[in-house]
Amino acid sequence: MSLDIVVCVKTNPDAQMIRIKNREPVLEAIPYKVGDLEKNALEAALQLRDAAGGGTIRALTVVEGDRKIRETIKEALAMGADEAVIVADPALAGADQAGIAAALAAAVAKIGACDVLLFGEGSTDNYSGQVGARVAELLGWPQIGYAKKLALAGGGIEAERSMDEMIETLAAPLPVAVTVVSEINEPRPISLMNILKAGKKPVTEWTLADLGLDAVGAQKRIVSNLAEEQDRKHVLFAGAVDEQVDAFVNALVKEGVVGR
Amino acid sequence: MADILVYSEKADAALELVAKGREWAAELGLGLSAACLGAGAAEAASALAAHGADRIFVSDAAFDGLPADTVAAALAAAAAEAGATVVLIASTRRGKELGGRVAQKLGAGCVSDVNALTLEHGELVADRYAYGGATVAREVITTAVKVFAVMPKTFAVGDPVAGAGAVVPLPAPAASAVRVVGRRAKEGEAVDLTAAPRIVGVGRGFAARDDLRLGTELADALHAELACTKSLADFEWLPESRILGLSGAKTKPDLYLAVGVSGQIQHTVGVSSARLIAAVNTDKEAPIFALADYGIVGDLYAVVPALVAKLQSL
Numbered sequence A: 001m002s003l004d005i006v007v008c009v010k011t012n013p014d015a016q017m018i019r020i021k022n023r024e025p026v027l028e029a030i031p032y033k034v035g036d037l038e039k040n041a042l043e044a045a046l047q048l049r050d051a052a053g054g055g056t057i058r059a060l061t062v063v064e065g066d067r068k069i070r071e072t073i074k075e076a077l078a079m080g081a082d083e084a085v086i087v088a089d090p091a092l093a094g095a096d097q098a099g100i101a102a103a104l105a106a107a108v109a110k111i112g113a114c115d116v117l118l119f120g121e122g123s124t125d126n127y128s129g130q131v132g133a134r135v136a137e138l139l140g141w142p143q144i145g146y147a148k149k150l151a152l153a154g155g156g157i158e159a160e161r162s163m164d165e166m167i168e169t170l171a172a173p174l175p176v177a178v179t180v181v182s183e184i185n186e187p188r189p190i191s192l193m194n195i196l197k198a199g200k201k202p203v204t205e206w207t208l209a210d211l212g213l214d215a216v217g218a219q220k221r222i223v224s225n226l227a228e229e230q231d232r233k234h235v236l237f238a239g240a241v242d243e244q245v246d247a248f249v250n251a252l253v254k255e256g257v258v259g260r
Numbered sequence B: 001m002a003d004i005l006v007y008s009e010k011a012d013a014a015l016e017l018v019a020k021g022r023e024w025a026a027e028l029g030l031g032l033s034a035a036c037l038g039a040g041a042a043e044a045a046s047a048l049a050a051h052g053a054d055r056i057f058v059s060d061a062a063f064d065g066l067p068a069d070t071v072a073a074a075l076a077a078a079a080a081e082a083g084a085t086v087v088l089i090a091s092t093r094r095g096k097e098l099g100g101r102v103a104q105k106l107g108a109g110c111v112s113d114v115n116a117l118t119l120e121h122g123e124l125v126a127d128r129y130a131y132g133g134a135t136v137a138r139e140v141i142t143t144a145v146k147v148f149a150v151m152p153k154t155f156a157v158g159d160p161v162a163g164a165g166a167v168v169p170l171p172a173p174a175a176s177a178v179r180v181v182g183r184r185a186k187e188g189e190a191v192d193l194t195a196a197p198r199i200v201g202v203g204r205g206f207a208a209r210d211d212l213r214l215g216t217e218l219a220d221a222l223h224a225e226l227a228c229t230k231s232l233a234d235f236e237w238l239p240e241s242r243i244l245g246l247s248g249a250k251t252k253p254d255l256y257l258a259v260g261v262s263g264q265i266q267h268t269v270g271v272s273s274a275r276l277i278a279a280v281n282t283d284k285e286a287p288i289f290a291l292a293d294y295g296i297v298g299d300l301y302a303v304v305p306a307l308v309a310k311l312q313s314l
């Protein structure tokens, strides 16, 4: 059996590198990287394709601007995706989940070859969990959210999914949209060799016009987006372990959080 | 008449949304509708009616597993019938995946994982974490229909009110292609981390599951509750109920002691309101130290036994 898979990959500002200045997030000069859960989705795609015995894996991303996207998407190609499809259009600036979903759904339709459409359960920066569901609705496909285990079965897909209080096993025919949770797998490390190979893999670029789409305006207005104030003491204790531990525990006793 | 429409597969969560929805409906001059779907819908409907829903759309058709596509279809039908301008869904995992699908059907904007929703100058303003928890975004939806998926327990269940809502039967939507093959309960005990005055958090600095014994001993010596990073729950070393952070508990203990935890933003959002934060980590550049009041740069395998001994000697 041959299984064609599209993995929707978002590149996000590296949350760990975001500095806060006067409670505002500083986003200038922050590196962008492939989302954590999308790496799980890519790993799941590679395993499913192996199980099927063949098929093409495409990494699909939507960006409003450049964001060095050709560089960042190489991470997905180096992990093992065969091709990348980039939808880049300045008209996507300010687009939220509905706009991104419209572009993704149109791109999947244009790609055509897609049995399984994979998403992260949420993107690293937004974590809204909406995009997968919106794309499934636009395509009119069934969806399975929060997959922690995926297998081919009976010509379709069988998934164990992790819900709030239960593990539910669902079966769906193809094509199907699936979002994955982080416990589904440990994404494979990327070797230098594969980074070199990634440079030679095909990359297709489309604009919204190529997809027959107009800009989709934002459906939301951000009133504010501020960090909580943090005022911490930052005391590190030096010395041998016993000295560190003594000073540390004494400090906690003084603070009144341990001891009688 | 335009309505606020409330839905959750969880009875308690639906009641919370009805309580707040009733308040806003009165303030905004809207009606209050609710939807109840699947097995037990009729019973759930009478509870919602008793708490002030004017209309309850009911379908006890076989929504086995509550697949997002059919539930979204049913909810969109109810929203159309009610002329809903605001749809409130509980942001459980089912609710979150439903939110995107139903919003897409309704041409609506949607905010999920809402942890505060307030009516300000006639507008609903939704708070949710952004950038992995680094900031709190306050968002207003600008489409005619607005979908909010609100975290359970954001609002309190209200008192019953006099008067009974009308039950409106909803036609069953087309069946989903998704089929439920099986179901099993999740393992792991229920713990309420939000109630703990002291918390010891353990992370991937622990090299093996058995080593978590050290974490437990430390928690005992501190009379603290044991919690963990998502990574350890993913390994199934500890149950999900012990995760701190964006996808776990948000706590405000007097003391949070992080051991072998790097302190990435998705984790620290669960403890950033602690009165004191302390950390043990081999890496002095670990982000947890940027948030810590007190820290020991060192190997947990040497530091924790010494800490336990010292605490026991107090």
Ligand SMILES: Cc1cc2nc3c(=O)[nH]c(=O)nc-3n(C[C@H](O)[C@H](O)[C@H](O)COP(=O)(O)OP(=O)(O)OC[C@H]3O[C@@H](n4cnc5c(N)ncnc54)[C@H](O)[C@@H]3O)c2cc1C
Pocket (backbone or CB within 6 Å): A036, A037, A122, A123, A124, A127, B202, B203, B204, B205, B206, B228, B229, B230, B231, B232, B243, B244, B245, B246, B247, B248, B259, B260, B261, B262, B263, B264, B265, B266, B267, B280, B281, B282, B283, B286, B298, B299, B300, B301
């Ligand atoms: C959408 C999304 C949601 C998420 N939600 C959550 C969430 O709710 N909660 C959560 O925790 N995470 C969450 N995460 C994951 C989070 O980003 C981090 O991956 C995770 O918190 C890291 O766990 P860790 O600190 O245990 O592991 P690591 O980041 O691997 O850190 C291990 C630390 O241990 C230290 N160490 C190693 N050996 C020793 C030793 N011998 N002694 C002392 N220290 C040692 C290392 O220096 C390192 O700092 C989420 C991620 C995403 C993308």
Ligand SMILES: Nc1ncnc2c1ncn2[C@@H]1O[C@H](COP(=O)(O)O)[C@@H](O)[C@H]1O
Pocket (backbone or CB within 6 Å): A007, A008, A009, A010, A011, A035, A037, A038, A041, A060, A061, A062, A063, A097, A100, A104, A118, A119, A120, A121, A122, A123, A124, A126, A127, A128, A129, A130, A131, A132
């Ligand atoms: N701009 C994008 N390009 C490609 N895929 C995306 C994009 N935004 C979101 N996704 C996919 O949708 C998932 C959920 O995103 P979100 O709704 O933002 O939480 C992500 O894990 C990705 O798989």
